[in-house]
Amino acid sequence: MAILQTLGIASCLGGPLRTCGYAAEMLRDAFALQKPEQQGLQLQWHMLYPENNGSKDEKLSRLNQSISRFSQYWTEQNQVFLVIGGDHSCALGTWGGVLNGLQRPGKFGLIWLDAHMDAHTFATSPSGNIHGMPLAALLGKADKKLAAMYPGSDFIKPENLILIGVRSYENEEYDLLKQAKVEIIFAEQIDGLAQVLTKAIDKLSLSCQVIGISIDLDFIDPDDAPGVETPAQGGIKAEELLKALALINRHPKICGLEISEFNPEKDPENKTLHLMKKIIETFYGETL
Numbered sequence: 001m002a003i004l005q006t007l008g009i010a011s012c013l014g015g016p017l018r019t020c021g022y023a024a025e026m027l028r029d030a031f032a033l034q035k036p037e038q039q040g041l042q043l044q045w046h047m048l049y050p051e052n053n054g055s056k057d058e059k060l061s062r063l064n065q066s067i068s069r070f071s072q073y074w075t076e077q078n079q080v081f082l083v084i085g086g087d088h089s090c091a092l093g094t095w096g097g098v099l100n101g102l103q104r105p106g107k108f109g110l111i112w113l114d115a116h117m118d119a120h121t122f123a124t125s126p127s128g129n130i131h132g133m134p135l136a137a138l139l140g141k142a143d144k145k146l147a148a149m150y151p152g153s154d155f156i157k158p159e160n161l162i163l164i165g166v167r168s169y170e171n172e173e174y175d176l177l178k179q180a181k182v183e184i185i186f187a188e189q190i191d192g193l194a195q196v197l198t199k200a201i202d203k204l205s206l207s208c209q210v211i212g213i214s215i216d217l218d219f220i221d222p223d224d225a226p227g228v229e230t231p232a233q234g235g236i237k238a239e240e241l242l243k244a245l246a247l248i249n250r251h252p253k254i255c256g257l258e259i260s261e262f263n264p265e266k267d268p269e270n271k272t273l274h275l276m277k278k279i280i281e282t283f284y285g286e287t288l
């Protein structure tokens with residue numbers, strides 16, 4: 001049975017709500033409830049909790065430093081990993097750490113499945129929530145305050161980043177991505193996610209040695225994934241996402257998967273929780 005290094009981040013410091021820090025613990029319990037013979041995948045959990053002291057920004061900086069140490073180590077060891085947020089600000093640590101661990105960070109590509117662009121800085125954000133900012137920092141386009149919270153010493157080349165599923169954004173973040181010439185595939189442009197995702201992987205594979213995937217659960221339509229922090233109508237059906245992920249199961253260039261923004265308060269029937277588990281099994285499981 002495959003063992004998957006898994007980092008759980010029990011924090012919602014970057015978002016507007018107080019409950020999205022429970023995802024990792026709930027998911028760990030859901031996996032633990034499975035009978036051994038049903039387990040095709042064994043998750044080795046490492047948990048990170050924010051410190052008690054300091055301002056929110058200080059806590060987030062330190063948390064992302066810690067996240068990055070894990071993903072850097074796994075990258076150096078050539079070991080695939082799973083990160084479970086928390087809010088999506090964990091991307092600062094996850095991918096900053098991967099970039100730190102690569103000998104050639106210019107050859108890292110990232111696919112961002114999200115309803116939002118998450119490319120604000122403190123200067124442009126309407127909410128001040130850091131979960132709406134990680135891509136600005138990962139591209140090296142952060143303002144001073146945001147840059148200080150980013151643990152990476154390298155950045156993603158704009159041509160190595162692809163956003164898929166966007167349908168809710170503000171002009172300022174769109175301008176930032178457009179100026180950098182980042183490819184954005186809006187939700188309304190998607191006619192078959194499987195094709196869009198495999199095309200994105202094929203494109204990045206030409207110039208990248210290592211590829212990461214970051215899923216914000218609000219990428220999925222709220223009918224199928226109601227348990228998120230900031231839902232946006234018009235998303236991808238869960239089944240379509242699972243079909244697409246099955247096609248890139250254990251792709252040799254993929255280094256890690258990140259899943260963020262689970263909010264149990266809006267998930268009374270555990271629909272989103274179970275979907276999260278299915279996403280992991282589909283992406284990393286041995287038997288499809």
Ligand SMILES: NC(=[NH2+])NCCC[C@H](N)C(=O)O
Pocket residue numbers: 087088089116118120125126127128129131132133168169170216218229230261
């Ligand atoms: N990771 C997320 N759910 N991001 C939502 C961001 C929403 C909005 N653009 C903001 O910056 O406040």
